[in-house]
Amino acid sequence: MHWVWTTIIIAVIVLAWVAYDVLQKKHAILHNFPIIGHFRYWLEAIGPELRQYIVTNNDEERPFSRDQRRWVYASSKKDNNYFGFGTDNELESSPNYLIIRHSAFPLSDPLPGEDDFDPNHSAACKKVMGATQGRAKAFRPDSIVNISAMSFGSLSAPAIEALNRGAALAGCLHNTGEGGVSPYHGKGGELIWQIGTGYFGCRTADGRFDIAQFRDVVQSHPIRAIEIKLSQGAKPGRGGLLPAAKISPEISRIRGVPMGKDCASPASHREFSGVDSMLDFVERLAQESGLPVGIKSAVGQMDFWYDLAGQIHETGRSVDFVTIDGGEGGTGAAPLVFSDHVAMPFKLGMSSVYRIFRDAELHENIVFIGSGKLGFPHSALLAFGLGCDMINVGREAMLSIGCIQAQRCHTGHCPAGIATQNRWLMGGLDPTDKSHRFANYVVTLRKELLQLGRACGVPHPCDVELKHFDILSDAFGTTSAKELFGYRWASNA
Numbered sequence: 001m002h003w004v005w006t007t008i009i010i011a012v013i014v015l016a017w018v019a020y021d022v023l024q025k026k027h028a029i030l031h032n033f034p035i036i037g038h039f040r041y042w043l044e045a046i047g048p049e050l051r052q053y054i055v056t057n058n059d060e061e062r063p064f065s066r067d068q069r070r071w072v073y074a075s076s077k078k079d080n081n082y083f084g085f086g087t088d089n090e091l092e093s094s095p096n097y098l099i100i101r102h103s104a105f106p107l108s109d110p111l112p113g114e115d116d117f118d119p120n121h122s123a124a125c126k127k128v129m130g131a132t133q134g135r136a137k138a139f140r141p142d143s144i145v146n147i148s149a150m151s152f153g154s155l156s157a158p159a160i161e162a163l164n165r166g167a168a169l170a171g172c173l174h175n176t177g178e179g180g181v182s183p184y185h186g187k188g189g190e191l192i193w194q195i196g197t198g199y200f201g202c203r204t205a206d207g208r209f210d211i212a213q214f215r216d217v218v219q220s221h222p223i224r225a226i227e228i229k230l231s232q233g234a235k236p237g238r239g240g241l242l243p244a245a246k247i248s249p250e251i252s253r254i255r256g257v258p259m260g261k262d263c264a265s266p267a268s269h270r271e272f273s274g275v276d277s278m279l280d281f282v283e284r285l286a287q288e289s290g291l292p293v294g295i296k297s298a299v300g301q302m303d304f305w306y307d308l309a310g311q312i313h314e315t316g317r318s319v320d321f322v323t324i325d326g327g328e329g330g331t332g333a334a335p336l337v338f339s340d341h342v343a344m345p346f347k348l349g350m351s352s353v354y355r356i357f358r359d360a361e362l363h364e365n366i367v368f369i370g371s372g373k374l375g376f377p378h379s380a381l382l383a384f385g386l387g388c389d390m391i392n393v394g395r396e397a398m399l400s401i402g403c404i405q406a407q408r409c410h411t412g413h414c415p416a417g418i419a420t421q422n423r424w425l426m427g428g429l430d431p432t433d434k435s436h437r438f439a440n441y442v443v444t445l446r447k448e449l450l451q452l453g454r455a456c457g458v459p460h461p462c463d464v465e466l467k468h469f470d471i472l473s474d475a476f477g478t479t480s481a482k483e484l485f486g487y488r489w490a491s492n493a
């Protein structure tokens with residue numbers, strides 16, 4: 001008889017445990033994988049010690065190392081994000097290692113005369129986007145850190161909602177990605193609407209651009225700017241790709257595409273075929289909406305950029321912003337060879353493009369935005385030194401809302417409920433709780449950027465220049481970043 005009672009008691013405990021895991025709202029992994037999900041947390045807790053002796057070190061995993069992920073997780077939970085005992089990086093035997101040159105007389109934080117403690121650690125863009133071209137709705141973005149393009153479809157509804165609510169809390173902009181504007185983008189955060197080659201949300205039945213729908217969408221949503229997507233770093237030369245497994249009835253309706261087969265956007269735009277017609281398209285969208293209009297591109301053949309700067313100079317038509325995405329950038333799904341080998345990495349791409357616009361003296365007229373693993377204080381600061389006015393964060397934003405770098409975005413089986421349309425998996429992601437995590441991460445990143453800038457002796461992170469950086473080489477050498485990236489002007493600005 002005893003064994004019957006023992007079995008009943010064990011069954012009740014297991015069921016209660018399952019119910020608790022499923023109903024709690026803090027951890028998507030536990031909701032989606034009751035009981036066994038705890039193993040992840042147990043292993044995570046003892047993992048560093050295990051891995052330290054058996055598998056990888058703190059700086060080894062890719063795309064994001066354990067140190068980087070730990071910093072994002074701790075920042076997003078407002079936990080202690082400090083590291084003890086000193087760096088475990090090999091400074092002297094790591095060529096290309098970045099060194100930030102601090103000032104002997106750092107500025108105080110907050111600056112004298114600055115209001116007392118600002119819990120949001122606000123850092124607005126130094127330029128007014130759209131001002132040079134006199135766009136009716138030119139504006140100064142409130143944050144130098146914003147959310148990179150990631151579509152509804154590629155990401156789940158609760159993930160988009162968490163990011164959009166988080167954008168409102170942190171006072172930053174939320175780029176929709178090329179999948180159109182969804183109801184989950186309407187939770188308080190302001191938007192940059194990205195328009196890709198599929199023209200989702202402003203598309204005729206045969207896949208061309210539809211100006212009437214464009215006007216309607218702009219008028220009915222809090223859209224602050226339009227980004228025309230030429231390419232992204234992880235798959236330049238290929239259009240967007242949403243695998244069939246991720247196309248729900250809702251996504252099929254929002255995008256105007258059939259279910260059951262991959263949704264592949266064309267490789268290039270049908271509304272323009274060169275720089276001249278692209279600038280016409282930019283002006284058309286800007287005149288129709290009054291909004292600033294920019295482009296997003298990875299950097300490949302340079303004749304495009306020379307041509308663009310040349311035509312802006314000669315004709316007066318211009319993009320209001322340029323988003324440069326590095327080849328190391330992320331994606332929901334892409335052929336490996338495109339992710340691994342096509343397009344320049346961010347630092348090379350950004351510096352090559354910026355030099356062209358700087359030489360043409362157009363650099364002050366355009367807002368430069370960078371992306372490609374820039375969601376960390378040191379890499380973001382270097383991006384500002386290279387001439388960026390703002391940076392976008394994609395996968396780092398995903399980490400902040402619970403991504404565990406499972407790298408399964410392309411399968412639709414994201415265990416954290418972020419890059420999936422599976423109801424069970426996304427049911428574990430509480431958008432309200434996670435919105436705070438994202439906002440905490442952005443605020444912490446801005447805080448550390450302000451601190452870094454002031455350690456270099458400048459009040460705003462975008463005031464840093466390449467003279468504030470050195471790159472270590474082998475044989476105990478060092479090269480100034482200014483020399484390395486070919487910035488030959490007295491100052492970057």
Ligand SMILES: Cc1cc2nc3c(=O)[nH]c(=O)nc-3n(C[C@H](O)[C@H](O)[C@H](O)COP(=O)(O)O)c2cc1C
Nearest residue numbers: 148149150177178329330331332372373393394395
């Ligand atoms: C899941 C996912 C979906 C993405 N979707 C888009 C997209 O719709 N349009 C786009 O231009 N870039 C897209 N990207 C690229 C990001 O916007 C960003 O440029 C890239 O990931 C580099 O930033 P990161 O290193 O901070 O992630 C996507 C990236 C990820 C991870």
